Amino acid sequence: MIDSFFIAWKYISYNRIKTVVLVACITLISFLPFALQLLLAESERQLMSRASQTPLVMGKKGSALDLVMNTLYFGDDVPELMTMTASDRIADTDLALPIPMYVRFQARGNPIVGTTLDYFEFRGLQIARGRQLALLGDCVLGARVAESLALKPGDNLVSSPESLFDLAGVYPLKMKVAGVLKRSHTTDDLAVFVDLKTAWIIQGLGHGHQDVTKLKDPTLVLKRTESNVAATAKLFHYTEISEKNMATFHFHGNLSTYPISAVIADPYDAKSGTILRGRYLSKEETLQIVKPEVVIDGLLQNIFRIKNVLDAVIAVVALATVLAVILVFALSLRLRQREIQTIFKIGCSRMTIAKLIAAEILIIVFSSTVLCGIMMVAVKSVANDLVRMLFIR
Amino acid sequence: MIAINNLAFSYPTGKFLLQIPEFSVEKHEKIAVIGPSGTGKTTLLNLIAGIITPSRGSIRINDTSVDQLNDAQRRQLRITHIGFVFQDFELLDYLNVNDNILHPYRITRALQLNSAVRERARILAEEMGIGDKLKRRPNDLSQGEKQRAAICRALLPQPRLILADEATGNLDPENKTRILNLLFRAVAEHETTLLAVTHDHELLGRFDRVVDFRDFRI
Numbered sequence: 217m218i219d220s221f222f223i224a225w226k227y228i229s230y231n232r233i234k235t236v237v238l239v240a241c242i243t244l245i246s247f248l249p250f251a252l253q254l255l256l257a258e259s260e261r262q263l264m265s266r267a268s269q270t271p272l273v274m275g276k277k278g279s280a281l282d283l284v285m286n287t288l289y290f291g292d293d294v295p296e297l298m299t300m301t302a303s304d305r306i307a308d309t310d311l312a313l314p315i316p317m318y319v320r321f322q323a324r325g326n327p328i329v330g331t332t333l334d335y336f337e338f339r340g341l342q343i344a345r346g347r348q349l350a351l352l353g354d355c356v357l358g359a360r361v362a363e364s365l366a367l368k369p370g371d372n373l374v375s376s377p378e379s380l381f382d383l384a385g386v387y388p389l390k391m392k393v394a395g396v397l398k399r400s401h402t403t404d405d406l407a408v409f410v411d412l413k414t415a416w417i418i419q420g421l422g423h424g425h426q427d428v429t430k431l432k433d434p435t436l437v438l439k440r441t442e443s444n445v446a447a448t449a450k451l452f453h454y455t456e457i458s459e460k461n462m463a464t465f466h467f468h469g470n471l472s473t474y475p476i477s478a479v480i481a482d483p484y485d486a487k488s489g490t491i492l493r494g495r496y497l498s499k500e501e502t503l504q505i506v507k508p509e510v511v512i513d514g515l516l517q518n519i520f521r522i523k524n525v526l527d528a529v530i531a532v533v534a535l536a537t538v539l540a541v542i543l544v545f546a547l548s549l550r551l552r553q554r555e556i557q558t559i560f561k562i563g564c565s566r567m568t569i570a571k572l573i574a575a576e577i578l579i580i581v582f583s584s585t586v587l588c589g590i591m592m593v594a595v596k597s598v599a600n601d602l603v604r605m606l607f608i609r
Numbered sequence: 610m611i612a613i614n615n616l617a618f619s620y621p622t623g624k625f626l627l628q629i630p631e632f633s634v635e636k637h638e639k640i641a642v643i644g645p646s647g648t649g650k651t652t653l654l655n656l657i658a659g660i661i662t663p664s665r666g667s668i669r670i671n672d673t674s675v676d677q678l679n680d681a682q683r684r685q686l687r688i689t690h691i692g693f694v695f696q697d698f699e700l701l702d703y704l705n706v707n708d709n710i711l712h713p714y715r716i717t718r719a720l721q722l723n724s725a726v727r728e729r730a731r732i733l734a735e736e737m738g739i740g741d742k743l744k745r746r747p748n749d750l751s752q753g754e755k756q757r758a759a760i761c762r763a764l765l766p767q768p769r770l771i772l773a774d775e776a777t778g779n780l781d782p783e784n785k786t787r788i789l790n791l792l793f794r795a796v797a798e799h800e801t802t803l804l805a806v807t808h809d810h811e812l813l814g815r816f817d818r819v820v821d822f823r824d825f826r827i
Contacts, residue, residue: 226708227703229703231703559712562687562688562693568716
């Protein structure tokens with residue numbers, strides 16, 4: 217019986233450090249291209265699937281990529297803002313359903329998406345627990361947000377201030393969790409959805425405070441006339457919308473001038489989509505309307521170009537590693553001449569010696585493959601977040 | 610058992626020449642080979658074992674002409690019929706004593722490793738006084754213990770010919786006697802022939818015959 221693997225195993229477990237270094241080298245050099253390929257495939261899947269499900273996105277002229285990334289994937293880079301008039305303009309054309317989006321604020325690291333109920337229908341999002349947005353100050357959580365923050369309907373979530381050092385900034389708003397969405401395995405799982413008006417309240421455009429007509433404390437009143445009361449900064453502003461104070465919340469000015477970051481336009485048919493796009497082509501137009509699929513495809517082309525460069529670099533490193541591994545084995549064989557001579561003297565054939573060395577190489581390669589597999593499984597399990605971190609945020 | 614005729618061997622450097630006109634060993638014979646260092650005692654054992662081949666002349670073991678065999682046949686002969694105790698033990702550092710003893714069984718299909726062989730290895734190690742060292746690695750053993758492990762490895766396949774190169778060289782008097790007794794018992798029980806290179810002149814009286822190498826070397 218030739219027990220090559222037994223002897224090989226004994227040898228490599230005796231020479232632990234050399235084995236660990238070899239396994240680490242082979243593992244890393246095999247893992248890198250596979251992991252890169254996996255991440256790129258996942259990024260392509262994530263980016264393209266959502267982009268192809270979103271026919272048109274309108275926003276201020278500027279970076280089409282920022283506009284799409286912010287609107288579709290709730291990326292951190294907020295495009296130049298526009299007003300609700302842009303959404304109304306699309307509605308007036310009767311060519312598409314406009315879904316206004318205001319993606320600017322965050323709550324405990326998760327993007328707050330201000331939108332309308334049309335968005336949920338458009339994306340096919342369903343409520344798993346609780347109810348849909350109904351009242352000012354309500355929020356609906358994506359499945360993973362609810363999971364990671366351990367929140368359920370009835371709990372509260374506080375919006376994060378845009379800047380910690382902005383002393384003149386608005387107070388964070390304590391939102392009530394109305395519902396939690398079913399898991400959709402898309403970016404929507406990672407978002408906090410609110411009504412547009414709630415988003416504007418977070419920004420400070422709408423607010424609720426003590427009834428100034430009934431103020432008795434003179435330090436709260438700056439100036440009082442028959443038609444107007446000017447309050448001091450001491451006036452108490454509500455940071456939470458409740459049934460008791462909801463009536464005090466109000467917006468100043470015309471809501472059509474309020475900001476939004478984008479409008480998703482869902483044309484009623486292909487022809488309507490083409491006509492709609494045509495209306496935003498003039499040079500004087502301050503708005504742009506883009507096909508997310510085209511924008512994302514451009515992004516992926518760039519990523520793949522970079523990947524080609526990385527592939528070339530990895531190939532060179534892989535070649536160097538293979539040569540280094542061959543060198544290690546060659547030097548190891550020289551050091552083991554005496555041992556090989558002993559085995560030969562006992563009566564072992566050269567073929568058996570070759571088998572012993574082959575078994576050692578196989579064990580090392582197998583260990584590297586298993587390790588590489590484990591690392592790939594680990595990367596795959598976090599690929600969704602990793603892709604988001606690498607390409608979106 | 611062994612018949613050598615008109616044997617000549619020289620290393621490629623040409624500095625050393627071994628010539629043996631005639632030399633024979635009978636079956637079950639216990640021969641001690643003596644002589645000063647560098648006279649070719651180890652070379653003779655290597656020639657008989659087929660590790661090296663003669664420049665001319667013939668070596669026969671029973672009916673087999675070792676010098677006529679090809680490389681594979683000589684290895685087969687060596688592993689199945691000859692137990693070689695090397696001068697410097699030649700144990701493998703990464704195997705424990707037990708695995709070193711069983712090593713020949715793991716590198717050839719000619720020997721079958723089974724529970725009986727494992728048990729025989731254990732008993733042999735007990736008899737050699739290293740029964741409690743089976744899980745240790747060679748680096749943890751004394752010179753004498755390494756020597757005994759090497760002898761166990763040579764004796765385990767129950768060879769027809771034992772070639773021992775200074776088998777008792779590193780042992781204390783008590784262990785020398787013990788090892789020699791075991792080697793002689795192997796000769797008696799398994800109809801083995803023993804050809805032992807030694808410098809221990811006090812042991813020579815226990816061998817059937819003593820060959821002085823100064824007679825061969827030119």
